[in-house]
Amino acid sequence: MSNKTRILCITLSAIFVLSLPFYLSSGALLDDERNRLLDEMPSEGAGLINLLIPGARAETTAPALAPLPIDFSSGPKPNPAAFSESGYEDASISLKLETQTQDGVVWRIAYVTISDPSQLRTATAGKLGSSRVAMISSMAEKFGAVVAINANYMSNEPEKKSFEYRMGEKVRAKYNNAKDLLITDENGDFHVFVQSRKEEVQAFLSAGHTIINAFTFGPALIKDSVLLDLDPNYSYNPHGREPRMAIGQLDKLSYVIVLAEGRTQESQGVTHIELADFMYALGCQQAFNFDGGNSGTFIFNGGYYQDKSISNERAQSDMLYFATLVAPKGW
């Protein structure tokens, strides 16, 4: 190879290398670009229908306190004086905590009644759909949660094939027939979809509902007050005793959060069926299993309502929480 050829090689290389800054934006897929690409994908939801036919609103009496916006804004800071060891109480929210020990399992239960659907909220650690994670405890503090739990750790879904909405915004809308789906609507009502069937979700939207939050995880435990037959092979270790987290709706604007502690000497954890039975015994109309194991995180009044410490709290991409409507000036 002559000197000229070598110089030509190096010159061509230099031209190529110097062009890199003009198109290499990041080693990671940019969040904005991912959202743009998602929007360009054929929609599997019925966003247009929602746009054309406004959803019917449930008749409610005028709330004494203004609802919170359906977005990712924080709730008002809870009143420290309204916290007690057994819960929280103000004009907009009632939270009652209870611990039960049954057959070697410690159950942490929170009964929550709110006055407006906007108090049932979700938050994400980074931009919607990003892989950023944060401690649930940190997110709970920032968002003024009266009580906060992990949801389905949506950024951790390996196949990313799921139907996810947070605070009315679509994260992705892929129907995963192997997974169940929980949707919360504009009235704060839970809708459980076994195997995330597209037709059922379309029917739900056609009925004039709006998706506020959607979580693909499961299994769905109770649907319309009926205890469901659970798929024996559903998800991770369905028959194993593991820490489990579930949420259920008891009545209009009335919910229950249940954490079965596990992997400790005091509490061995529960199977999916045991969890479903427990939720049924509590009187749930709808109930859904969230991410358990070490993801199971239950935050109350800045601390853990479970046997956990910051050392082993798992940082996650998103959380579900209940907020108060009473702003500090109303304390």
Place this chain on the structure above:
Amino acid sequence: MSLSAFGLSFYIYGLFIAAACVAAGILLLLISRKTKALKDAAALTCLLSPVLGLIFARVVYCLFDPNFRQLASFVAALDLTIGGLSMFGALLGIGLGALLAAKRAGVKAIEWLDMLTPAIFAFVAIARLGEGYTSLGISRPLITGVLDNTFLAFRDEYDAYLRTYYLESAMGILLCGFSLRDLLKQDGRRGDVALTGALLFGLSQNLFESLRYDGHLRYSFVGLQQVLSVTLFTLALVIFAVRLLKQNKARGLAIVSLCTLPIVLAAILGIEFMIDRSQLSKWLSYGLYIAVLCIPLALGLVMRKRSGYNG
């Protein structure tokens, strides 16, 4: 993150990648001034490696990143401005470019890989710094305040995170210096510099991939790049052991090393679980992690010494 200057708009990340290529290229050209064949190989490597590195970095990312795969389209894969590259893919492409260049220039591949090693680490050292301008290169939330208010910590609205890209860059500089010194000493066998580089890079990257928690090429709790870094140091260790066995030297050491590998891998897996789930101090967990990684490191270095001309 982008910048505008002289009427042009460019990405800071891309600027760092370009600077990394330039630094690596200059280093390679300086190292290979001895013979005409080496000069030819260096010039060809400078031409081929960046192109193949970019192609492989993109292909590996597009094929294996779960976030990207859900959006997979050929057009999106070609659009580099949307982001998405794999460091291990880049290194694979760079290595392939170097091997093609060596073959064309008539230089022994193994000798050329030795010469390429310091340049690769120079590339890594600078390229990692570019991650500071992206969403990559940060850890799980820190649960200790020790690093708060230091340049190593990055704080957002919720938590503080470790800037792992600084550590990776520092390790790149260290490995570059180490392999350069190794190359210039010329007291080992051919391939020793590259193999030792693979061992050290694989081990250190394994630790950094454990620290990183940016969701990059991650399947649930398993990071593809962590699996690749484990594969890299395992391969280096196996080659050292096989070389000893073939030479009929220190057979016991080679066999012990091979037998130790599964135990080390199991220990790594166990510690990963412990970091995620136990209440044990993270400092202690990572201290234990480093101690475990020192086992293959020590075995590899001893095997290298025993299998070398002076061993």
